[in-house]
Amino acid sequence: MEKLVAVLAVISVMISGILIHTETSKAAEMNFSVSAVIPDNQIDKSKTYFELRMKPNQVQELEVVLTNGLARAVTVETSANTAVTNDNGIVDYSNKAPKLDNTLQAPFSKIAEMPSEITVPAKGSKTVKVKVTMPSAPFEGFILGGIHFSEKDDGDKKESGEGVQIKNKYAYVIGVILSENDVAVEPDMKLNTIKPDQVNYRNVLKANLQNIKPVIIQNLAVEAHVYKEGSDKALYSAKQDTLRMAPNSNFDFGIGWNNQEFKPGKYRLKMVASSGDSVWKWDEPFEIKGDTAADLNDKAVELEKDYTMWYVAGGVLLALLVFGLVFWLGRRSRKREED
Incomplete structure (x- = not known):
């Protein structure tokens, strides 16, 4: 039991960093905000992400409220993404179509359905529903994913004195972790x-x-x-x-x-x-x-070339030249003595 509590504690610490605000410049400002509507089967209701106890074949709609404080409507692109590991050794929820591992049986992107975009009215809010359908076969362990929100790019570009600059793009991700029991799975x-x-x-x-x-x-x-x-x-x-x-x-x-x-x-x-x-x-x-x-x-760039073989070849060639010169001088000297 203590081992299980320790495992759940580690997972809780890890997942607490999932609800993120990603910005691409120092002057980043989001034009909308997101908030998860925590359901009754939430394991820890103090969390702001979804940590749900589910059952095989269970169908549930998760709800996220998008709020727009601007005086204009905002169109938001949405996706249910499977958590993967990027080459920096970081859990990544931002990739809409990553290459999935061959041991992954139930990707979150395959069991979750949601609209690809939603328009939030000016000074208003909109609720996005994510339909989750659990696999029919019971499983131990966790399904990990993220609900990804980013403002739709209208194609506009900002002009500056130095030319054209692409507009910044920002995103929110609300984490989702699904489990069916308390069985602690050993990593491998x-x-x-x-x-x-x-x-x-x-x-x-x-x-x-x-x-x-x-x-x-x-x-x-x-x-x-x-x-x-x-x-x-x-x-x-x-x-x-x-x-x-x-x-x-x-x-x-x-x-x-x-x-x-x-x-x-x-x-x-x-x-x-x-x-x-x-x-x-x-x-x-x-x-x-x-x-x-x-x-x-x-x-490759900035490659430090290895010239060892050239040095060896040059040394061998020089030795042959020296040997040839000595041999020629020797023969010349003997010839003079004979004459």
Whole structure:
């Protein structure tokens, strides 16, 4: 029971940050506000997001009130989004059509229905209804998602002395976490693909980490080291903590290549991930192919070229020239003595 209380407490802390106001500039101002209408099956009625105890096949309409304080109508785009984990190791509710994990059985975007947009009258309010239909099969764990609201872009642009500036766009997200029982699900993770890639045109090794259980992984710490096959000297390393993963999701953990070229060959990746009492360890081989390395190196910016082979080749050529010169001088000297 104590373990269950601890799990629920962690989830409560995590979800409390879901109701967010995202702004894209320092001068951001929302033209509308949102407020969840908390229903009777809310687990904790002090929360401002939806944390609901549901049943199999249950159909329920969630309500969110949009308020417009302007003297003009405001059109708001809405969507029910599935929570995923982005490559920064952050739970993300903003993506309307993300690539879903293959272990996710009931995405929130698939079980929730709502209008794609709504117009809120001037100095007025409007209630948006979100129809949620639970899966027919009972499940343990959590379904996590977010109800996303953003003002519709009218296509206008602001002129400035320096040219055209795109108008700022802001969004609200109200979190939704659904469960059917108090069974505590133990987290579990997998290491999937290991591949050379790029982030912002810089060489990075990406290791795909997967949360295969319907539970939120909180305070995730990851440490990774890359070795040349057969060597115990780490070439590249990365370490991050306080990461979070949505239920049944995956993300690419990046190991920076320090602006170095990818070199073809065989390597090993050693990783350790931990969350609370759970620890996962991996020691996996991988290979960087010559054509892949050449292609990525050609696209990379601020790449520090490795000229070692050129230096070696130049040294060998110089040695051959010196040897040839010595040999020629020796023969010339002997020839003079014979004459």
